Amino acid sequence: xxxxxxxxxxxxxxxxxxxxxxxxxxxxxxxxxxxxxxxxxxxxxxxxxxxxxxxxxxxxxxxxxxxxxxxxxxxxxxxxxxxxxxxxxxxxxxxxxxxxxxxxxxxxxxxxxxxxxxxxxxxxxxxxxxxxxxxxxxxxxxxxxxxxxxxxxxxxxxxxxxxxxxxxxxxxxxxxxxxxxxxxxxxxxxxxxxxxxxxxxxxxxxxxxxxxxxxxxxxxxxxxxxxxxxxxxxxxxxxxxxxxxxxxxxxxxxxxxxxxxxxxxxxxxxxxxxxxxxxxxxxxxxxxxxxxxxxxxxxxxxxxxxxxxxxxxxxxxxxxxxxxxxxxxxxxxxxxxxxxxxxxxxxxxxxxxx
Numbered sequence: 001x002x003x004x005x006x007x008x009x010x011x012x013x014x015x016x017x018x019x020x021x022x023x024x025x026x027x028x029x030x031x032x033x034x035x036x037x038x039x040x041x042x043x044x045x046x047x048x049x050x051x052x053x054x055x056x057x058x059x060x061x062x063x064x065x066x067x068x069x070x071x072x073x074x075x076x077x078x079x080x081x082x083x084x085x086x087x088x089x090x091x092x093x094x095x096x097x098x099x100x101x102x103x104x105x106x107x108x109x110x111x112x113x114x115x116x117x118x119x120x121x122x123x124x125x126x127x128x129x130x131x132x133x134x135x136x137x138x139x140x141x142x143x144x145x146x147x148x149x150x151x152x153x154x155x156x157x158x159x160x161x162x163x164x165x166x167x168x169x170x171x172x173x174x175x176x177x178x179x180x181x182x183x184x185x186x187x188x189x190x191x192x193x194x195x196x197x198x199x200x201x202x203x204x205x206x207x208x209x210x211x212x213x214x215x216x217x218x219x220x221x222x223x224x225x226x227x228x229x230x231x232x233x234x235x236x237x238x239x240x241x242x243x244x245x246x247x248x249x250x251x252x253x254x255x256x257x258x259x260x261x262x263x264x265x266x267x268x269x270x271x272x273x274x275x276x277x278x279x280x281x282x283x284x285x286x287x288x289x290x291x292x293x294x295x296x297x298x299x300x301x302x303x304x305x306x307x308x309x310x311x312x313x314x315x316x317x318x319x320x321x322x323x324x325x326x327x328x329x330x331x332x333x334x335x336x337x338x339x340x341x342x343x344x345x346x347x348x349x350x351x352x353x354x
Contacts, residue, residue, distance in 0.1 A: 001040040004208050005062065005176055010035045010071035011232075012057055016281060027281045031057045033232035034071070036307070039176065044202070044209040046223035046240075048216065048255065050277060054232040055212045059178045062210065063095055064088065076175070093123050096169035100181040102161035106153040112139075113149030116168045123172055138167040142197060159190035163197065170201070178210045183218060195222055216259055220244060225313070228252045231280060231288045234307060238314030248310045248321040250293045287319070295320060 011034055016027040032054040039045045047055040060066040073080040080091055099105035106115055116138055117131045136146040142163040169177055183191040213219050227237040236249040247253045254273050273292045278284055284291050290300040299319055307317040
């Protein structure tokens with residue numbers, strides 16, 4: 001598969017100022033601090049990590065909804081970082097986003113049909129009749145009826161609204177869809193339907209996803225590769241199977257170990273993380289995870305590790321990734337009962353669709 005999106009050294013720093021009449025800069029919040037990754041055509045790359053680690057900021061930087069402080073973004077070989085005017089407008093048609101909150105992401109004053117047709121109108125796609133027909137086709141594609149186009153967002157449930165958000169993102173036929181925690185606001189059964197819908201649409205339309213999530217069971221089902229973020233940087237990245245089977249960064253292990261296991265006897269011994277997440281205004285020297293890492297040594301406190309290969313299609317930013325002790329955790333099966341039921345729903349729905 002060819003590379004669709006390539007990000008190198010992406011950063012976003014926010015100055016912190018103090019004063020009323022005369023302001024002076026007293027610090028810098030490094031929300032995203034040197035992130036590099038790529039997404040291939042038809043692939044799903046998941047960004048995971050604790051709240052505040054920079055996942056959503058990274059997604060918005062990729063779409064140029066936020067201007068980067070440093071780094072480069074290339075989309076299908078074209079430099080997006082400094083594109084503007086007509087060039088950026090054309091690129092926006094090929095990169096769309098599905099927001100986290102299905103209640104806030106739709107304009108309550110517009111009917112569903114108008115909300116879906118608006119991106120097509122902005123990009124000059126078709127006439128009014130063609131757009132109306134496209135809206136009906138998209139509604140059927142996401143599991144709704146054509147007559148729903150005349151209704152307003154408040155008349156729909158959360159899952160239906162997220163389906164409408166997906167239809168709106170697909171209205172301009174994008175190549176890349178950024179999914180900013182698209183199922184976190186939905187209940188378990190609706191999550192299963194929406195994620196299953198997104199998988200089917202990807203297979204049918206050849207979409208690439210940049211998928212942001214907290215729920216690792218959803219990530220395990222949805223993603224092809226996973227990137228783990230902490231304090232604005234990627235700590236580990238690799239294909240889903242190798243990362244879940246053999247995580248090589250202590251932070252990734254901690255995230256996976258936090259998943260409740262239906263059989264406690266198979267969990268092994270888990271060393272909980274100590275301390276709090278440092279402030280992005282005052283990032284520790286060396287490895288930024290060393291203040292909470294149970295395996296930290298003197299080198300970790302003074303020398304920042306590089307993201308380096310630890311296997312085929314697998315990299316980790318840890319000085320001791322090859323020598324980490326085996327924690328005895330069953331990462332591949334560490335799912336809650338609710339998550340296990342959810343995966344069963346995914347599989348059953350996909351079998352019915354097939």
